[in-house]
Every structure is written in structure tokens, then in C-alpha cells.
Amino acid sequence: MNERVxxxxxxxxxxxxxxxxxxxxxxxxxxxxxxxxxxMQLEEEFGVKISLSKSQELKTVEKITNFLTNEKCF
Structure with a gap:
């Protein structure tokens, strides 16, 4: 897991x-x-926008990490 996450x-x-x-x-x-x-904190920490519909999908650490990886945040 990413240390920042x-x-x-x-x-x-x-x-x-x-x-x-x-x-x-x-x-x-x-x-x-x-x-x-x-x-909101993930948006601030990683400089990424998370839409309302996407935020409703991001309900696990794994999904959040995968999303941030796909967005090239680390």
C-alpha cells in the first residue's frame, strides 16, 4: 500500500x-x-479530482489505490 494513502x-x-x-x-x-x-483529502493529497459517481465506487483501499495508480498519482 502506498504510504501517502x-x-x-x-x-x-x-x-x-x-x-x-x-x-x-x-x-x-x-x-x-x-x-x-x-x-476530499485524497483529492488534496494527490492533486486529482474525484467525481461524485467515482467516489461512490471507491469504497475499498484496493479500489482507491487502483484509481490513484490509474491516474498516475504515484
Whole structure:
């Protein structure tokens, strides 16, 4: 997992460990409000725009990492 992605997750959800298979349902702090904050923080950290429809698809660490890889963010 990318260190910058991991840091964003730790900051947003105030957790110590981020698992590669983590998802919207597996992190209790990951609710609809924090999901919006997560998307905004990812946009800021990686200089990428995430559309509303795309943000609704990005509900796992793996999907987020794949999206950022495809956008050539790292």
C-alpha cells in the first residue's frame, strides 16, 4: 500500500493500522460523512479530482489505490 494513502486513512479515521483489504464496512469510523472527507483529502493529497459517481465506487483501499495508480498519482 502506498504510504501517502495509508497516512490519509490513518488521519481521517484516527486508526493505527490500515489493512489492504479494508473497506467501507470493515472500518467502523468509515461512514458516509467520513467518506466525503476521505475523498476530499485524497483529492488534496494527490492533486486529482474525484467525481461524485467515482467516489461512490471507491469504497475499498484496493479500489482507491487502483484509481490513484490509474491516474498516475504515484
Amino acid at each position: 495509508e497516512k490519509v486513512f490513518k488521519d481521517i479515521f484516527e486508526i493505527d493500522i490500515v489493512y489492504e483489504n479494508a473497506s467501507f464496512g470493515s472500518i467502523s469510523e468509515w461512514d458516509s460523512f467520513s467518506h466525503i472527507n476521505l475523498m
